[in-house]
Amino acid sequence: MDVKENFQTIHFKSKDELLITADFYPVEKSKGFILLCHRSHCNRGEYRETAPEFNSLGFSCLAIDQRSGMKVFGVINETAAQAKLEKLPTGYLDAKQDIEAAVDYAFELNENKPIIILGSSYSASLALLISTKNEKIKAVITFSPGEYLKGVNLAEEIKSIDKPTYVTSAKKEVEDVKNVMRFTNTKYITQFEPEAEGFHGSKTLWASVKGHESFWESLKYFLSDL
Template sequence: MIKQSLSIILVLFTLNSQASERVTFKAEDGVEVVADLHMAHPKTAPMIVLFHQAGWSRGEYLEIAPTLNRLGYNCLAVDLRSGNLVNGVRNETNKNARALMRETQYVDAYQDIAAAVEYSRAMTSNKLILWGSSYSSALVIKYAGDNPGKAQAVLSFSPGEYFRSQGKPGDWIKQSTVNINCPVFIASARNEIANWQAIYDAISASGKMNFTPSETLGNHGSSALWVRQTDHKEYWEAVVAFLKSLEPPRDTEE
């Protein structure tokens, strides 16, 4: 049933994309963060905050966010200051950070994530879900551990300890898993499992799940969900299963 519903949703994406609104908010150091708000539902719907991979922009979610809208979620796709261009969308937060002569390494984007969370918390009375890709997928795990209670779930696509060259210890992300108190979903290509296995094993919160494709090599980051990927449906099925696990149980009629 999930497979059939998902196939219909993915087809509908190409026929009727939900319009987004460009929004801005300030990071702690004054940099203006730019994002696309995909507000397809009232504030009573869950909100998913989407962060991109290295060298990219909020354009990573041009087709993913509308699909999530059709699954019942509002979304905020954020430009982090460490990034550039993808799918024709230029990273505006990176431009703003450089104009203020701020650093734009991976670790510097953590404050952009914090600002996006605070902005998004005001946009929902339901669950707030963090979603990251590559380096940002590691940062959302860290954020959830450093700030227990602010997120009700995390989806992390291809995380790892990517921050040694930026002065952080080799287990910087793993250290923050101790206080995670929400379900976490990790997915990646098959050859990336070693990058995140120790992080996943250290998460003690209930409801955690992981996924790698069974027949294909898979893909890096959230782009694994793009329709152009031959195994995108398998990734989507895993995502939908995780999101459904977050829903309260329904009363059954006798």
């Protein structure tokens, strides 16, 4: 493992043996474990600013590179690069197995205790989809989920959600998110509707985004209630 700043860069295999690169942000005696999944055209660097904040709240984190993504924020998506070398498909649904493998890996890192999964944009949709059938996930946090998955009616597929689920988005996406969640049992769903414009995906938590404080406030309340 390479130690860099406040995280360790590690590797593990996806369901099809593709090597996944991830940044591990451990906390001693953590109160929980959050798996961090990035948005499209992105990588694990999406969480370089926010993972330490989750650490400060007492949560260990694992930020992964999914095969559907690219270099941005000065960080190379090593999983996507390896997938291209191996001539593997890199669509949104192709990345589902990466997240499923990461859930298994995070579960082990968390001493075989259920984890929290956090998704951003297309990975928010995958997080919702995966969580409905995975007992290794105890709660879900999603930023800007939508009907992004080709051939999948997400609203129909996730109506059986029965675990604490936090959903939010940019202000302009609120109705789209409501549409995705329309069949779910509201007793499990916390949807934060921002007054601020916000931003697409988890970047809305970044200090550079106006109104980010309101997103953090609602998210911290959700986490404290788990």
